[in-house]
Amino acid sequence: MIKQTAAELAARIHAGEISSVDVTQAHLDRITKVDDQLNAFLHVDAEGALAAAAKVDADVAAGKPPVSPLAGVPLALKDVMTTKGVPTTCGSKTLEGWLPPYDATVTRKLREAGVPILGKTNMDEFAMGSSTENSAYGPTRNPWDTSRIPGGSGGGSSAAIASFEAPLAIGTDTGGSIRQPGAVTGTVGVKPTYGGVSRYGLVAFSSSLDQAGPCARTVLDAALLHEIIAGHDPMDSTSINAPVPNVVEAAKQGANGDLTGVKVGVVTEFSGEGYQQGVLDSFQAAVEQLRALGAEVVEISCPSFDYALPAYYLIAPSECSSNLARFDAMRYGLRVGDDGDHSAEDVMSASREAGFGAEVKRRIMIGTYALSSGYYDAYYGSAQQVRTLITRDFAAAYEQVDVLVSPTTPTTAFKIGERVDDPMAMYLADLCTIPANLAGNAAMSVPSGLADGLPVGLQIMAPALADDRMYRVAAAYESARGPVLNEIPEL
Amino acid sequence: MIAIAETLDYDEVLEHFDPVLGLEVHVELNTNTKMFCGCANVFGGEPNTHVCPTCLGLPGALPVMNARGVESAIRIGLALNCEIAPWCRFARKNYFYPDMPKNFQTSQYDEPIAFDGYLDVALDDGEVVRVGIERAHMEEDTGKSLHVGGATGRIHGAEHSLLDYNRAGVPLIEIVTKPIEGMGHRAPEVARAYVTALRELMLALGVSDVRMDQGSMRCDANISLMPKGASEFGTRTETKNVNSLRSVERAVRYEMTRQAAVLRDGGSITQETRHFQEADGSTSAGRPKETSEDYRYFPEPDLVPIAPSREWVDELRGTLPELPWERRKRIQDEWGLTDEETRDLFNTGAADLVALTVDAGAPVAEARSWWVQYLTQQANTREIELAELPITPAQVARVIALIAEGTLTHKLAREVVQGVLAGEGDPDEVIADRGLQVVSDDSALLAAVDEALAAQPDVVEKIKGGKVQAAGAIVGAVMKATKGQADAKRVRELVLERCQ
Numbered sequence: 001m002i003k004q005t006a007a008e009l010a011a012r013i014h015a016g017e018i019s020s021v022d023v024t025q026a027h028l029d030r031i032t033k034v035d036d037q038l039n040a041f042l043h044v045d046a047e048g049a050l051a052a053a054a055k056v057d058a059d060v061a062a063g064k065p066p067v068s069p070l071a072g073v074p075l076a077l078k079d080v081m082t083t084k085g086v087p088t089t090c091g092s093k094t095l096e097g098w099l100p101p102y103d104a105t106v107t108r109k110l111r112e113a114g115v116p117i118l119g120k121t122n123m124d125e126f127a128m129g130s131s132t133e134n135s136a137y138g139p140t141r142n143p144w145d146t147s148r149i150p151g152g153s154g155g156g157s158s159a160a161i162a163s164f165e166a167p168l169a170i171g172t173d174t175g176g177s178i179r180q181p182g183a184v185t186g187t188v189g190v191k192p193t194y195g196g197v198s199r200y201g202l203v204a205f206s207s208s209l210d211q212a213g214p215c216a217r218t219v220l221d222a223a224l225l226h227e228i229i230a231g232h233d234p235m236d237s238t239s240i241n242a243p244v245p246n247v248v249e250a251a252k253q254g255a256n257g258d259l260t261g262v263k264v265g266v267v268t269e270f271s272g273e274g275y276q277q278g279v280l281d282s283f284q285a286a287v288e289q290l291r292a293l294g295a296e297v298v299e300i301s302c303p304s305f306d307y308a309l310p311a312y313y314l315i316a317p318s319e320c321s322s323n324l325a326r327f328d329a330m331r332y333g334l335r336v337g338d339d340g341d342h343s344a345e346d347v348m349s350a351s352r353e354a355g356f357g358a359e360v361k362r363r364i365m366i367g368t369y370a371l372s373s374g375y376y377d378a379y380y381g382s383a384q385q386v387r388t389l390i391t392r393d394f395a396a397a398y399e400q401v402d403v404l405v406s407p408t409t410p411t412t413a414f415k416i417g418e419r420v421d422d423p424m425a426m427y428l429a430d431l432c433t434i435p436a437n438l439a440g441n442a443a444m445s446v447p448s449g450l451a452d453g454l455p456v457g458l459q460i461m462a463p464a465l466a467d468d469r470m471y472r473v474a475a476a477y478e479s480a481r482g483p484v485l486n487e488i489p490e491l
Numbered sequence: 492m493i494a495i496a497e498t499l500d501y502d503e504v505l506e507h508f509d510p511v512l513g514l515e516v517h518v519e520l521n522t523n524t525k526m527f528c529g530c531a532n533v534f535g536g537e538p539n540t541h542v543c544p545t546c547l548g549l550p551g552a553l554p555v556m557n558a559r560g561v562e563s564a565i566r567i568g569l570a571l572n573c574e575i576a577p578w579c580r581f582a583r584k585n586y587f588y589p590d591m592p593k594n595f596q597t598s599q600y601d602e603p604i605a606f607d608g609y610l611d612v613a614l615d616d617g618e619v620v621r622v623g624i625e626r627a628h629m630e631e632d633t634g635k636s637l638h639v640g641g642a643t644g645r646i647h648g649a650e651h652s653l654l655d656y657n658r659a660g661v662p663l664i665e666i667v668t669k670p671i672e673g674m675g676h677r678a679p680e681v682a683r684a685y686v687t688a689l690r691e692l693m694l695a696l697g698v699s700d701v702r703m704d705q706g707s708m709r710c711d712a713n714i715s716l717m718p719k720g721a722s723e724f725g726t727r728t729e730t731k732n733v734n735s736l737r738s739v740e741r742a743v744r745y746e747m748t749r750q751a752a753v754l755r756d757g758g759s760i761t762q763e764t765r766h767f768q769e770a771d772g773s774t775s776a777g778r779p780k781e782t783s784e785d786y787r788y789f790p791e792p793d794l795v796p797i798a799p800s801r802e803w804v805d806e807l808r809g810t811l812p813e814l815p816w817e818r819r820k821r822i823q824d825e826w827g828l829t830d831e832e833t834r835d836l837f838n839t840g841a842a843d844l845v846a847l848t849v850d851a852g853a854p855v856a857e858a859r860s861w862w863v864q865y866l867t868q869q870a871n872t873r874e875i876e877l878a879e880l881p882i883t884p885a886q887v888a889r890v891i892a893l894i895a896e897g898t899l900t901h902k903l904a905r906e907v908v909q910g911v912l913a914g915e916g917d918p919d920e921v922i923a924d925r926g927l928q929v930v931s932d933d934s935a936l937l938a939a940v941d942e943a944l945a946a947q948p949d950v951v952e953k954i955k956g957g958k959v960q961a962a963g964a965i966v967g968a969v970m971k972a973t974k975g976q977a978d979a980k981r982v983r984e985l986v987l988e989r990c991q
Contacts, residue, residue: 090550371789372787
């Protein structure tokens, strides 16, 4: 049962063939069985998930129509989304034991859609990292090879799907944190257009880049979840007040395998040195496959993409240095040094020292420096200019083609510990994914096969609010390529 | 113990130095809800009852702009003759403080909503001074810290602190003047008059209740001195905690005399924040800043830019009420007042009250006389604002009507007003309860008159002999007997009738 797609499970639940409680319990059992090896979950909420499932079953029994196309299909939620009364740690010691008094908009929409939430998934602390090794609660392991990383920051969500602990998951993508874990675990990961999904209740890392999105094993499942969580939210000023692109329809259309009339651009900047040969081979094969499906393929140069990584590592840390200032031990979270002898300032300082991990501190320091008076123009200001150039490169490219493609990440999953002492090497994992965040465009990763026995991802990018275009291409490619996850070793 | 700083005689200060002022006034807007969330914007309340994830800075919570707050900001900008930015943004001002939930204040930095305006300010003698406005920008208020266990109520020496976030996120407009120069000895007065004028403007716009005692209007005064003839400004201090109009004037005056003493002795002024001491009118040094603050401003990514359309700004311009100085001119003309009368009317804060009293049927002269003279004295005695006196314009109008119809003498009317002020009810109730009505029943009066005449037959003879002015003695006796409640004019008439 756990190997079925979300769409299949939903159809059977809504038809009364199986119960949501049974489906939910089967996934909880799977978590109990394999999560010791993976550490994908930080918190499992069996009671909450089963209660939500029972409600769906009662509706089905009463002959009521399902409240959403995914009603009754359980899901794993990245621990960066607030859940009322359910722990939300963001992978950090500083929020250990914090029980949010409110639900994120995404959480609320999932509850309203009758989606049982199995639990909260592991992540790099405050979503800063590309391997989930920066979690204060230990790394998540890749179900393809448990000595390797599952990507990051949303390694927990992608590992949970790849290992059949959950059919669906929510991730958040600031520089690739949905797509890169998707690529290295052989799953689908989507970063919707910035503003397409509400950020209300998404604990901010970098406000102008963060975007929540679906993680799934098939393109159609991702589209179904995308439709549930997307849409304008008056609680988020940056949320787009426009109709949600019809991604489900696009996925269904794409599944017929015909890409006649679709123009695909291959980003020339994303190849060459630093790219694993197996990844490049897989990408070449994917491009050939798209051509075979009828797409017209051209090469497109986006020269400013070369500056995306350094720009990102100024903007994201700058915003994070401000966003994370609220963790001061005054109102919630870890408090250290409150012994009556120390000032509030001392307590703030000691609590932040004890509560944050090395990577978070590194980024807070970089960001604080970049925003400092006298350095602002050279760092934050210049990075924003690069951002404008990248947006222009995208706009020029999309005048010529419908979608852009590249490898999602330059290499397959690396070994746990391999890059922890080399931040620059770690940062390169997001080389291809960052431009879409800086421009606020849509992008996704879809499995493109294996290289040296490990999954590789194909990144498909689309203009803002044209998320449906990439779903169509992804679904067509998926139907031609066939499943990847059936090759995953048993845990 | 704070050492008392040496000060220089005020006149001597002005012999050697020119003062330069810069005033920063924070005005809390009276919007129904806070600037970035739906919590009620009300003063006070049980601590931490008007809070939500957004104004508490909980992880994940986001701000949403209060459109009414932006509207008020634009109206203030227009009333201050400012340019309204066609496009501007909020910015984050980053610094750590326990009563600031996010440890950044959502404010505006290099893109204020309104800039480059002025306010014409009338001084006590009627002279009008134009104060330049640098900018007016939007921001949010912080929470409040209550420091417990220390001697000063300040954070230093406190045993612990309590935090109340009810005020966190309340919309604020910060109005910053351009440097105010060349005012000489009138600098303290100009400072007070400016804040007074600004306060009246906010009231006229209806955007704030501008209660300095409750912190809904707060003034920080930047003061520096430069030697006579110099062109470069001296080092300034910023005096905070100036919580009344009178204090603004006192604080500026004190800082001038303190800085002058330091400079005269060859010292230099430390750029610092100083606290105004209400008790003795002095200022004391705040915590010295070891390094200058770097707020690391950057555009607030959680909010979208504000681009008020020309049409909207023009529409708001159309909603501006009659501004205080326009109103002053109109009232002076309509009521035919002299400059001095007009000044008294406005300086006592009586203009609105008089107008309302006139609306309630009283003649202008009487209404003005009551409010500007007797009631102003009463307010001064009680050390409250005139408008805070527990008497309404309608009640004053009633008292004036009762005098006109002869029910009350002026003396009795004051007693009635005292009764109203003491909470004894409306004028008619006070009259009934205290038995203050003028005795107009002639039979009762005649009895008193006859009694007085019988007691002073010699006076009666004089009156009968044609010495009419002698009647005063009888009238006095009657008034005494009736405890002043008789109408003296009528008593006199009766006395003369009886003596014919």
